[in-house]
Amino acid sequence: METFKIKGEFIQLNQLIKAMGWVDNGAAANDLIDKGQVKVNGNTEYRKRNKLVPGDKISFQDKHVTVE
Numbered sequence: 001m002e003t004f005k006i007k008g009e010f011i012q013l014n015q016l017i018k019a020m021g022w023v024d025n026g027a028a029a030n031d032l033i034d035k036g037q038v039k040v041n042g043n044t045e046y047r048k049r050n051k052l053v054p055g056d057k058i059s060f061q062d063k064h065v066t067v068e
Helices: 013-019 026-034
Strands: 002-004 038-040 057-060 063-067
Touching: 013 026, 013 038, 013 057
Parallel strands: 002 063
Antiparallel strands: 038 057, 057 063
């Protein structure tokens, strides 16, 4: 599992997906979330701007990342 270190208090879900390189742009990240393909802490997440904090675990297909 990969880790992603944030610089502030949180990062938005769609920004994290793009920053991880899982998609090429923000629109593609939003599309994945809209289709229910992204999970946060084991639950399907539909909020594109969900604020992720250290300890949150995000998964998409066979990719996994923990926010630090």
